[in-house]
Amino acid sequence: MRCLWITRQDPRPADSGELIYSLGLLKSLATRPGVEITVLAHHGKKSADGGPAVTWELHGTIPTGRLRSLASALPGDAFRLGNPIQRKELTRLLGSQWDWVIIDQAACAWALDQIGKNHRVAYLAHNHETSVRRQVAADGRGSLPMRMALKWDSVKYGRMESALCRRADLISAITPRDADAFRSENPGTPVCILPPGYTGDIPDGPPRPITTETPRTVVLAGAFEWLAKRRNLEAFLAAAASPFQHANIGFQVVGKADPEWFAALSREHPWATFTPNVPSVNPFLDQARIGLIPEALGGGFKLKALDYIFRGLPLASVEAALSGVPVDPATEAIAAPDPESLAKAVAQKIDDLAFLNHAASRALDACRHAFRWEDRGELLGRALENPDAFRA
Structure with missing residues (x-):
């Protein structure tokens, strides 16, 4: 199974929640027999090497500045990510045969208008972005121009995520709450739940006791x-x-x-x-x-x-x-x-x-045993091999 994985930036080193999630899924899926993954992304802010056995297509860095995105149909994040360098490289890569094109988080839906109908698309959601962006825009803090920009951006995020979900042959959600939202908005589309794994130390015994000596x-x-x-x-x-x-x-x-x-x-x-x-x-x-x-x-x-x-x-x-x-x-x-x-x-x-x-x-x-990355790779692999099994 050949997968073209489109993500924001090189997730190595994984020093934030979104990068930890992307890298964990990449690693766990890449270890499955017969899976070949090519990752299209920007270079990260820090130098990176090692990581999962995938083909890295890293080109340019994420542009700064959001003003030009105000006139675009895309929200600010997607507008910056879908810059001419990335679009050129995506066109080249789409000339090859892929079993799946994987959109890793909603901001990478800038690629939708270049993906042909012959490609199967999986949307790996980090959030139900429509809800999240609406919440942030409605918070009411910040200057009037900032509030107006956030509101406009949230509207565009909602439109973009809806288009992505309509196009997707498979959606993964990170929490049951998000999965319920995707299912209600996209009846009939397969949805699987992929919580993160954990890469740190997991104790075998009980937790250390909290006593009166433990700082308050x-x-x-x-x-x-x-x-x-x-x-x-x-x-x-x-x-x-x-x-x-x-x-x-x-x-x-x-x-x-x-x-x-x-x-x-x-x-x-x-x-x-x-x-x-x-x-x-x-x-x-x-x-x-x-x-x-x-x-x-x-x-x-x-x-x-x-x-x-x-x-x-x-x-x-x-x-x-x-x-x-x-x-x-x-x-x-x-x-x-x-x-x-x-x-x-x-x-x-x-x-x-x-x-x-x-x-x-x-x-x-x-x-203790509920957050193994190996399990996430197995579940994602099964969903890609047989998405119909995940229809509600």
């Missing part, structure tokens, strides 16, 4: 480059300022971020600690009682949930962000519908050591 700290780890991620953090900081300070709870934010932005947040919220671009988040996870998932905006599976669970941390999450995580939000996590109620719930539970240890243990047991 909540940790938020992640990448804060996308606008929605930054807004989620800003919203939670506003919601947690009073309950966290009143309960004397430490809040540690760590991960991939602009140091100047973190410095500005530190000045605005001196009760919290912000550490950008560290070699590893594990030392910070080991010095906390709770791992936070505050994403009220944005869909997809939260990879940080697995980092927390496999380091022995119970989850505190906005309810919608737990889709795909096999924990009971009522008894095995601190879950709430919005950042305000989540911050209050964390303050109430921070010293309930029995609950925290129970939640951490149950989550680890549920996830």
Whole structure:
């Protein structure tokens, strides 16, 4: 089975959620007997080598600037990705025979107008982008020109994703919630659910105990480059300022971020600690009682949930962000519908050591064998070989 895989950029090294997901699926599918994959993408921001046994077609870097996209039918991301260099290389590659053309995330749907009707198309969704972009546009923060641009971009994302789903012979979703949305909008189209795998260390035994000696700290780890991620953090900081300070709870934010932005947040919220671009988040996870998932905006599976669970941390999450995580939000996590109620719930539970240890243990047991990349490659391979088996 020969697959042409179109993605945003070289996912090596995989240092963000979207790159981890793309590289994990590539690696796991490439190991299946008889599968040949050619990847069309831009060069990444960092030098890369090694990785899965695929043919890499890497050309140019992702252009900056979005103003020209305002006059295009494509949203800003897709307009930049579908630049003349990529389009020229795609035309060349489409001259060969392919069993599948795989569109890895919605922004790569710029390629649709070049893909002939004789090609089978698979859409590997990272989010239900129509919903996510609409949420971000409706958030109401930012200048008027920014809000108008986001709204227009969300409309274009919705049109583009709808066209991609109509063209697709197979759709994969990263969470059950997204899968339900795709099925309801595209009845009869095969949809499979492909949560991420996990590449870190998974303990064999129970999680480390949370005791009175464990710092009364909540940790938020992640990448804060996308606008929605930054807004989620800003919203939670506003919601947690009073309950966290009143309960004397430490809040540690760590991960991939602009140091100047973190410095500005530190000045605005001196009760919290912000550490950008560290070699590893594990030392910070080991010095906390709770791992936070505050994403009220944005869909997809939260990879940080697995980092927390496999380091022995119970989850505190906005309810919608737990889709795909096999924990009971009522008894095995601190879950709430919005950042305000989540911050209050964390303050109430921070010293309930029995609950925290129970939640951490149950989550680890549920996830220990549930997130193997090998299983994802097997499932994706079966879906490509027989998509009809995944019709609702």
